[in-house]
Amino acid sequence: MADYIDAGKLNKAAQVLELRETAPGVWEWTPVRRAWASITFQSKTNLFSKVGIGARDAAVIVRRQPLTLHHALRWGDTHLFLTSIVPMGRNHLEVDAAVVETVACAAVRTEDTVGENGRPVHREAMRVTFPAVLTEKYVRYEREDTHAESETAYVLVTGKPIELKEGDLVTVREGPAHGTYHVQAAHRLDPYKSEYEMAWRGDV
Structure with a gap:
């Protein structure tokens, strides 16, 4: 040019x-x-x-x-x-x-602590809302004898200030893929963005 x-x-x-x-x-x-x-x-x-x-x-x-x-x-x-x-x-x-297209997301992280009488207590350690870009990774469809089960994997692309970990719950609040997902893998080496592989599993 x-x-x-x-x-x-x-x-x-x-x-x-x-x-x-x-x-x-x-x-x-x-x-x-x-x-x-x-x-x-x-x-x-x-x-x-x-x-x-x-x-x-x-x-x-x-x-x-x-x-x-x-x-x-x-x-x-x-x-x-x-x-x-x-x-x-x-x-x-x-x-x-x-x-x-960006989608509004909310992420929650919980941690297990020991409460009274030595019983485990679930504690919310993080709650954050943010915009992100959701892109598809792959779609796998498995047919079983009694039902079909689908597994859809997405990649959530965020700005660097958004720091998620494996196991965090992410709710995509809008768009065709709205729902709640688990973070399965985090890719943070890029200096300008982070990418998080997420999966939702459900019977159809």
Whole structure:
């Protein structure tokens, strides 16, 4: 791509978002400023998740500004998950993003402690609500003699402030995959995001 872009092509009023704790245990994508952008939706797939399937790609150009992969962009109802940012000449940034939908989630962690008379007591150690991107990992269908059982696995992609552990319960509050899941595996090595494999198992 050329190092120069006509300023008139930056004609999309996008919002730069930052994941902030707006109340104790409540995280939200919060607008921090407006950025005029050129946004082009691509036919290729953006592999924003290393564990789950990808999403549609968008090529974005904005003026140089403090922007990192910890941020996101919103244009209208479109949420853009940033996957790469490179300088474009002296005045602009070329951004690659995945076109995704976020879902509202709530996570709960419980711990066993010893109560009176030495009896085990379940104690809630964490409760947090946050937005995340849910992508599918695989679907397995097994037929048995008396019933069919399905197991669906999803990958929850979150910002780095959201720290979950194996065994945490996550409730997806909206969308076609709403329900409660167990975190089965956590992938935290990426400096800008975390990915959590989750599974829900039920008879059909």
